[in-house]
Each structure stands twice: as structure tokens, then as C-alpha cells.
Amino acid sequence: MYFKRFILTFMLLVLSLNLFAEAKTANISKSDKIRKPKNIIFMIGDGMGLGHVSAYYLANTNSSFIKFKKVGLASTYAYGNEFVTDSAAGGTALSTGNKTRNGFIAISPNGEYLETVSELAKKNGKANGIVVTCTVTHATPAVFYAHVGSRSDENQIATFLTNGTIDFVVGGGLNYFVIKGNKVSQSTNTNSESEYSKMYPSDVPNQDVDLLNIMASKGYTIITNYDDFKNLNTTSFKKVLGLLEQNHLPSALSGRKIKEGEMLEKAISVLSKNKKGFFVMVEGSQIDWESHGNNAKGIMAEMEDFDSAINVALQFAETNGETLVIVTADHETGGVGIIGGVVGKSTTLRFVSKDHTGELVPVFSYGPGSELFEGIMDNTYIGQTLKKLVSE
Numbered sequence: 001m002y003f004k005r006f007i008l009t010f011m012l013l014v015l016s017l018n019l020f021a022e023a024k025t026a027n028i029s030k031s032d033k034i035r036k037p038k039n040i041i042f043m044i045g046d047g048m049g050l051g052h053v054s055a056y057y058l059a060n061t062n063s064s065f066i067k068f069k070k071v072g073l074a075s076t077y078a079y080g081n082e083f084v085t086d087s088a089a090g091g092t093a094l095s096t097g098n099k100t101r102n103g104f105i106a107i108s109p110n111g112e113y114l115e116t117v118s119e120l121a122k123k124n125g126k127a128n129g130i131v132v133t134c135t136v137t138h139a140t141p142a143v144f145y146a147h148v149g150s151r152s153d154e155n156q157i158a159t160f161l162t163n164g165t166i167d168f169v170v171g172g173g174l175n176y177f178v179i180k181g182n183k184v185s186q187s188t189n190t191n192s193e194s195e196y197s198k199m200y201p202s203d204v205p206n207q208d209v210d211l212l213n214i215m216a217s218k219g220y221t222i223i224t225n226y227d228d229f230k231n232l233n234t235t236s237f238k239k240v241l242g243l244l245e246q247n248h249l250p251s252a253l254s255g256r257k258i259k260e261g262e263m264l265e266k267a268i269s270v271l272s273k274n275k276k277g278f279f280v281m282v283e284g285s286q287i288d289w290e291s292h293g294n295n296a297k298g299i300m301a302e303m304e305d306f307d308s309a310i311n312v313a314l315q316f317a318e319t320n321g322e323t324l325v326i327v328t329a330d331h332e333t334g335g336v337g338i339i340g341g342v343v344g345k346s347t348t349l350r351f352v353s354k355d356h357t358g359e360l361v362p363v364f365s366y367g368p369g370s371e372l373f374e375g376i377m378d379n380t381y382i383g384q385t386l387k388k389l390v391s392e
Contacts, residue, residue: 035368037324038277041313047288048329051336055347056303064310070370072363088151090330091143097383118144121279121390129267129280133249135173170242177211234269252301261308291333296349324369329361
């Protein structure tokens with residue numbers, strides 16, 4: 001009975017916080033004394049809730065999280081009655097500032113085009129990057145450049161990269177760039193043919209197609225192995241498509257062949273050559289998967305790898321002085337709780353679920369503009385504010 005009362009009280013608290021969060025709006029006027037960042041490093045720990053951060057920090061008290069002075073919380077519910085979001089809807093809120101249905105990639109609940117922060121950054125002369133440990137066509141990276149009605153249509157999602165919105169892409173997913181047969185088809189969830197035409201790349205044939213050749217013809221350096229990526233010359237700005245695995249990168253626990261921090265270091269080195277700055281999205285993709293499996297060791301390994309990227313981001317921001325770093329999540333997975341451990345060495349975890357939950361997620365920020373991300377907010381506020389920060 002006590003447990004049921006606790007859960008009810010907690011849910012009522014979360015609902016009240018959500019209502020408060022919706023009152024927080026992204027208003028940045030010219031009269032505000034907020035210094036806009038030249039660069040933004042936006043980091044998403046997929047499935048990373050307060051329990052994940054607490055467990056990792058208590059076992060690694062010198063982690064990068066201690067460097068953040070601005071901290072907030074964000075609600076993550078999806079459109080309508082979907083209290084628990086998936087990565088597509090949660091990511092769309094972060095990339096566009098709008099709620100949508102679970103499974104939708106940067107389109108509205110009615111199937112209409114939603115402009116992403118990356119697309120807006122490109123319009124304003126900034127360079128864009130994506131750094132992930134999953135396929136580059138997976139739900140979270142996809143919401144920054146693609147517009148489709150189903151997150152599972154990764155062949156179709158891949159074609160949107162030919163638009164050139166994202167300058168530097170690294171992750172897995174080589175399988176999705178050589179398409180055999182008529183696998184690229186109009187989404188049935190867009191609201192009209194004209195709306196679809198607005199979203200879909202105009203020069204991709206609806207037949208057998210090698211997207212790598214198309215990307216190469218548009219000036220991208222194509223990299224399909226780890227050694228070539230590690231040896232990439234970053235002395236000048238260039239467009240890069242790095243597909244290091246046929247599918248996802250191996251898990252951190254099984255022996256990932258490159259740290260995400262190394263991947264981000266290359267991305268920053270290239271993107272920072274752009275005079276008007278850059279926006280890069282970095283995802284700790286597999287925190288979510290280890291959480292679905294309630295694998296405590298796997299979670300800690302993925303958090304450590306993600307922390308390597310956070311450390312690279314903060315080191316650059318500290319030196320550069322014009323860079324905003326934000327670390328948050330698209331949702332929480334597993335209902336992670338700490339029931340024991342040794343501070344500075346290890347933590348013992350317990351889980352309430354093998355799925356996503358509706359818990360608030362942390363928002364850490366550092367650098368110019370970080371004051372905008374304190375307190376309690378909705379995930380749409382984050383997306384709306386990012387779009388204002390990349391606008392001139």
C-alpha cells in the first residue's frame with residue numbers, strides 16, 4: 001500500500017512539474033544580456049536519467065559532470081496521451097521544439113514538415129555535425145536532418161543526408177547507403193504530396209541507388225573504416241561521411257574500436273574551421289540499449305564512453321570561450337535506482353522497468369547561454385531555445 005501511495009504521489013508531482021515546465025518559453029530578445037554562443041555542442045545520452053548520472057558519478061567522482069555549474073530538469077512526454085516517449089518523438093522535441101507522435105521523425109502529428117535546429121543553423125551559415133555510436137540513420141540522429149513518418153525506414157532516412165544539411169557525420173549504418181530495389185518510397189504519414197516534395201531530396205532516384213556515390217559527388221569524403229577515420233586530416237574544413245560499421249558500432253562492454261571522445265574530437269577539429277561556427281549533436285546511443293537489458297555493467301561502460309565525449313566538449317569550450325555545451329536525454333530507460341555500492345568505486349543498481357519511463361531527465365549546461373537552461377522545463381523549450389541561439 002505504501003509503495004502504491006508513493007508512486008501516486010510521484011506521478012502527481014511529475015504532472016505538476018510538467019504544467020510548470022510548459023510555462024517556460026524560449027524568449028530571447030536583443031535587449032537580453034545573454035551572449036549567444038558561436039558554437040553549440042548538444043549532447044544526448046539516450047535513455048540517460050538521473051539514476052544513470054547518479055550511479056556513474058558516485059562510482060566516478062572525478063567525472064566530467066562535476067564541471068557543470070548550471071543544471072536543470074526536463075519533461076519528455078510525447079504528443080497527445082503518450083506520457084512515455086520514444087526516441088523519435090523525444091528527439092523531435094529537442095531538434096524542432098515541437099511535440100509529435102511516437103515513431104515520427106521531425107514531422108508534426110499531422111505529418112507536416114518541422115524545421116530542425118540543424119537546418120536553421122545551416123541557413124545561418126553554421127556548419128553541422130552528428131556523432132553517434134548507433135547507425136547515423138537511427139531515430140535520434142535522424143530527427144536533426146530527416147522528415148519521415150516511421151523511424152524504422154532507415155533507407156529513406158539515409159537519403160536525406162544527401163541534402164547536405166549535415167557536414168560531418170560519423171557513426172554506423174553503411175548498410176543503409178547502398179539501396180537495392182525500390183526501398184525508397186513516399187511516406188504514408190505526410191499530409192500531402194506537395195508537403196512530401198518539400199521534405200524529400202529532389203535528386204535521389206527511386207530505384208537501386210548507391211548513396212555513397214551521390215554523397216561523394218557532393219564533396220563528401222567517404223570513410224568506411226576506423227584507421228582512415230583516425231588518420232583523417234583536419235587542417236581544413238571538409239565534408240565527411242564516416243560509416244565505421246555496416247550496422248551499429250559494437251557496445252562499449254564488448255570492445256568498441258574507438259572512443260566517442262575521439263570521434264567528437266575529429267568533428268570539432270573540422271567543424272571549428274567554419275568562420276560562423278557550428279552545431280554538433282552527439283549521442284551516447286547505447287546507454288538506452290543497456291538500460292533496456294537492465295545491464296548495470298553495460299550502462300556504466302556506455303556512460304564512461306559518453307563521458308569521454310563530454311570531457312572533449314568541455315575542454316574545447318573552456319579553451320574556446322564561445323561554445324555552449326548542453327548534456328541531456330531524450331527520455332529515461334529502465335527506472336534506474338541505486339541500492340548500494342562504494343563511493344568512488346562502484347554502485348549497485350536496481351530497475352523498475354525494461355522500457356522507457358516518464359521521469360524527468362537532467363539538463364547540464366556550460367558556456368555562453370547556459371543560464372537559459374536552468375530550472376524545470378519541457379523538452380520542447382530546449383529545442384525552441386536552441387533554434388533561437390543558432391539564428392542571427
